[in-house]
Amino acid sequence: MPLHERQVPDLKIKISVNDRAFDVEISAGETLLDLLRRLGFKSVKHGCDTGNCGACTVLLDGRPVASCLILAPQVDGSTILTVEGLAICGKQLHPVQEAFIETGAPQCGFCTPGMIMTAVSLLSENPDPTRDEIRHGIAGNICRCSGYVKVVDAIESAAKKLCDRDAGHDE
Amino acid sequence: MxxxxxxxxxxxxxxxxxxxxxxxxxxHYTLDMVPAGALYAKVLRSPHAHARIKSIECDRAMDVPGVMLVLTHEDVPRVPFTTAGQNFPEPSPYDTVMLDNKVRLVGDRVAVVVATDELTAERGCKLLEVDYEVLPVVMDARDAIREGAPIIHDETDSQGIHDAGSNLAARVEVEVGDVEKGFSQADQVFEHTYSVHYVQHVTMEPHVCFSYLDSSNRLVIVTATQVPFHVRRIVARVNQVPISRIRVIKPRIGGGFGGKQEIILEDLCAHLTLRTGKPVVMELKRDEEFYCGRTRHPQYVTFKTGLTRDGTIIANEMRVMANTGAYGSHGLTVPSNTGSKSLPLYKSPNLRYVADVAYTNLPVAGAMRGYGAPQGYFGLESHMDEIAHSLGMDPLEFRRKNLVKQGDTDPIAAKLGEGKEGFERTIRTCGLDECIELASRAVPGSGDTPSGIPYDRKKRAVGFAVCMHGTGIPGDDxxxxxxxxxxxxxxxxxxxxxxxxxxxxxxxxxxxxxxxxxxxxxxxxxxxxxxxxxxxxxxxxxxxxxxxxxxxxxxxxxxxxxxxxxxxxxxxxxxxxxxxxxxxxxxxxxxxxxxxxxxxxxxxxxxxxxxxxxxxxMTVDCPPPFCACFVEVEIDLDTGRVRVIDIASAVDLGRAINPTLAEGQIVGSVAMGIGYALSEEMTFSDSGKMLNASLMDYKVPASVDLPDIKAFLVETDEPSGPFGVKSVGEICVDNVAPAIANAIYNATGVRLRQLPFTPERVLNALKEAGV
Known part of the structure; x- marks a missing residue:
């Protein structure tokens, strides 16, 4: 019998999404993707539901994951960041978001939230990536519109912005 | 100006x-806006590629708590229509009904279950008991039109099918001058056949819509569509309600590429809202996208070209055998466009175009970026390269000698319009020379030994292809x-x-x-x-x-x-x-x-x-943009793997209103063209079931599969266009595959006439040629 057809008592978990605490009831078969969308975080997209397209990428305790492959019961006590929570203090766009706008990276925009979250994670691990390293970093996020050139441009530009910002903080 | x-x-x-x-x-996408409490509709899809439905037992599904409604072909109006979102009356055959007593492809609609939520609707679908009479299957267009082939559209109420008894959805035949006479006068005649395969748009957002009744009892449909007005008209007709009672809203769309120029969900979703009075949401999951979304028409394309001794084309004939799949959506107009977009590129006093379009039991073809032109150009630009090499002429010089130029007229345009006669066209602007110059300079070719591997097991070379396209549908848009x-x-x-x-x-x-x-x-x-x-x-x-x-x-x-x-x-x-x-x-x-x-x-x-x-x-003008694509490829002779090392596409688009966005269109098209040429292929079992219906197994290019694609804008200031524009959205997908084929030939001396160039296919061809 498929998991979702079994009679499993409803579970309750505590998670933090974009610095907001949630105490939510979930069903055993619910994915993190479905849970986030149910909580109103609609930037997290159903692209394939099999972990192949990256449109549902979020940061789970700082690491990028395909939220369609994570079951909600697995994330009890976790901290999640989606693109809705990326803007600083909810207003000032994150440098990666700014760079995506300036370079014209988004076309239809459906892959963009997941792509941005992957880029944020990439730049936190490798603040000064080569174009090749960027291409490898976003290999799990499919974009059908752009051919990736302006996406790589955007992440390159964001790296520079972040570097300049951090240099400013040091002074 | x-x-x-x-x-x-x-x-x-x-x-x-x-x-x-x-x-x-x-x-701001459709699925983000579904009203709370909307019912979820799930379609039970056929496991058979061809079968008659003898009976459907619905009682067990109806007993599931939360299942609100189950409908089969016995419960819905039977109004033949086409899912193609085109001007009225659509030039595509009316060969589709909301739910039918026959299924014609794996994934065809069998019944629909409406429930309080997705899981309950799925459970309902699993409990439907369907008794099928399984019928023989035909999968290849050439087999489908042979005598004795299973007849796919044997229903009596379809309209506009060219010859249902022969599985011929449509047929096109036009001639300019006298091609036979041209061949008889030619010093030499070349003939080659090329074949192109099944691929899909793979928009990141799958098809999705929802509908509800507003406070005035009007039907509101929110849908990810390219054609909201055609959706309104077709849904009205199929559901037999006045157009005035329907409102269609298009939010932001997560990609279309032609796949959303189709009414794939809205007819049924609207019907369910009319039936229940409730909001209803419908979507295709990714596997359903592959099974029952739309695809690019597979074709066999044959070119026969007669030339004088000096390499001047005096007769050019193009014959196409297209596969429209189980339904004829865009079945006449896409194959028409295969000829009308590619044949005019080379001047000839004698031109003929013939296309036969066959039904098969495979996924439905339809509109897809390029709309038939990529198929035609894979043939044409491979064929022209082959002729040049046979004549011992430089491929670029041979093309320059015969290419259409500014001031020329396009006689095919007058004969071959949107499923009917078209309009005469004079080329007022043509920046192809500059396109060739820019793209060729951007891809000089490395010729270097790839590091770390013996050079003679990896070959590199540059190839190119040119093309023209259209700007709007003259007299129609x-x-x-x-x-x-x-x-x-x-x-x-x-x-x-x-x-x-x-x-x-x-x-x-x-x-x-x-x-x-x-x-x-x-x-x-x-x-x-x-x-x-x-x-x-x-x-x-x-x-x-x-x-x-x-x-x-x-x-x-x-x-x-x-x-x-x-x-x-x-x-x-x-x-x-x-x-x-x-x-x-x-x-x-x-x-x-x-x-x-x-x-x-x-x-x-x-x-x-x-x-x-x-x-x-509206206008009867259709100024063609022009494009040159130059590509350097590397072929691994041991594995057959082809890699694009460097690629540039330069387009005469008239004028770029926003250069950044125009470049985005070019680069995206080229990426799609590389996928078409190298990695994307829908494959099927002998019984017609798609074998790779997931993004794990169907290979869309990822970031690591592509180089930094170079885009160049050539502005010629087209006098008929606003601020001088022509078009840019489709053209650059047309000539990528032949450019890669020509580069592979230049590297290995092996001519590949069948797409895509997967390692297996390339390796077999290399072995056969003894490379």
Whole structure:
């Protein structure tokens, strides 16, 4: 019998999404993707539901994951960041978001939230990536519109912005 | 024509009007807006490629708590229609009904279950008991038209099928001059056949829609569509309700590429809302996208070309055998376009085009970026390369000798229109020479030994292909635009044109802003809502910037004239001949009144009025853009793997309204072309079931599979286009595959005539040739 057809008592978990605490009831078969969308975080997209397209990428305790492959019961006590929570203090766009706008990276925009979250994670691990390293970093996020050139441009530009910002903080 | 130096908003690299919302993850796609409590409709899909439904037992499904409704073919109106979103009457056969007693492909609709939620609807589907009479299957177009093949459309009420008894959905035959006579006069004749395969759009957002009844009992359909007005008309007809009772809203769309120029869900979703009175949501999951979305027509393309001794083409014949799958959506017009887009590229006094379009029990073909042209150009540009090599001529010189040029007429355009006769066309602008120059210089070829591996097991070479496309569908496309003035000198731009991620909202707003002398931020774009935006055929045929753009420019000019009257009034006697200078009305004495001041006064001056103007545009013109693609490939002789090392595409697009967005169109098209050539292929079992219906197994190019694709814009200032535009959205996908084929030939001496060039296929060809 498929998991979702079994009679499993409803579970309750505590998670933090974009610095907001949630105490939510979930069903055993619910994915993190479905849970986030149910909580109103609609930037997290159903692209394939099999972990192949990256449109549902979020940061789970700082690491990028395909939220369609994570079951909600697995994330009890976790901290999640989606693109809705990326803007600083909810207003000032994150440098990666700014760079995506300036370079014209988004076309239809459906892959963009997941792509941005992957880029944020990439730049936190490798603040000064080569174009090749960027291409490898976003290999799990499919974009059908752009051919990736302006996406790589955007992440390159964001790296520079972040570097300049951090240099400013040091002074 | 406008002097480019005078432009303030057009020709600028401005951010897309929706970019801010996109990067913030705004809930602006269809599935983000589904009302709470909407019922979920799930279609039970056929496991058989060809079968008659003998009975469907629904009781067990109906007993599931939460299942509200189960419908089969016995419960719904039977109105044959086409899912192709085209002008009325559609040139595609009416061979589809909402639910049928026969299934014609794996994934065809069998029944629908409506439930309180997705899981319950799925459970209901699993409990339906269907008794099928399984029928023989045909999968290849050439087999389908042979005598004795299983007849796929044996129903009696379909309309517009060319010859259902022979599985022929459509047939096209046109001739200019006398091709047989041309062949008899030729010094040499070459004939080659090429074959192209099944691929899919793979929009990141799958098809999705929801519908509900509003407080006036009108049916509202919110859908990810390229064609909201065609959706309204077709849903009305199929459900037998007046058009006036339906409102179609198109939110932001997560990619289209032609796949959403189809009514795949809306007919049934609307029916379920009418039936239940409740909001209903329907979507395709990714595997359903592959099984029952739309695809690019597989074709066999044969070229036969007669030449004089000096390499001048005097007769050119193109014969196509196309596979439309189980239904004939775009079945006549895509194969028509295969000929009409590619044959005119090379001048010849004698031209003939013949296409047969067969039904099979495989996924349904339809509109897909390029609309038949990539199939035709894979044949044509491989064939021309083959001829040049056979003649011992330089492939570029051979093409230059025969290519169409500025001032030439295109005789095929007059004979071959949108499923009927077309319109004569003269090439007013052609920047192909410059395109070739730019793209060839950008891909000089490395010729280097790839590091670390013995050079003789990896070969590199450069190849190229050229092409032309169209701009809109002449005599068919029509677009409206309405512009409404606000008190602060901002303007509402209401357009039926549908931005599918192409950036059309932005470029149309840039045009309006330019004409009105205001900034892009002063234009508030709204697209598309059949209740409040004017008609537009929709986003297809590379038409929006040219056709909808002209409507926008004309509406903006009318509004500017009305505001000028207000300014004249304000200036009184000293107005004289009024000029317009970037937002200012200027009197002969030099007095200046800004558009924004005139706007405010139009509401609160002496003569109070709401200034709003509409315009609509259609044309029989179809100026062709031109494109050259140069590519360097590397072939691994041990594995057969082909890698694109370097690639450039240069396009004469007339004028780029927004160069950044135009480059995005070019690079995206080239990426799609590389996928078509190298990695994407829908494969099927002997019983017609797709074997790789997931993004794990169907290989769309990822970032690591592509080089930095180079894009070049060539501006020729087309006199018939607004601000000189032609088109850019489709053309660059047309010539990628033949450019790669020609490069592989240059590297290995092996000619590949069957797409895609997967390692297995390439390795077999290399072995056969003894390379």
């Amino acid at each position: 406008t002097n480019k130096a005078d432009l303030r908003v057009v020709s600028r690299r401005l951010p897309k009007v929706d970019a801010g919302a996109i990067v913030k993850g705004a809930p 029509m677009a409206g635009a309405t512009i409404k003035v606000n008190e602060d000198g901002s303007f509402n731009l209401l357009i039926g044109a549908t931005d599918l991620g192409t950036g059309s909202d932005t470029v149309l707003a840039q045009m309006a802003a330019e004409v009105l002398g205001v900034g892009l931020e002063d234009i508030i774009v709204y697209s598309s809502d059949t209740d409040s935006t004017p008609f537009d055929v929709g986003a297809y045929g590379s038409s929006t910037t040219y056709v909808s753009g002209t409507a926008v420019v004309q509406a903006a000019e009318k509004v500017r004239e009305r505001l000028k009257e207000v300014a004249l009034e304000l200036m009184g006697d000293d107005a004289g001949d009024m000029g317009f200078d970037h937002g200012f009305f200027v009197s002969s004495s030099g007095r200046r009144i800004h558009v924004k001041e005139a706007a405010l006064k139009s509401f609160y001056g002496e003569d109070k009025q709401q200034i709003a103007e509409s315009a609509s545009f």
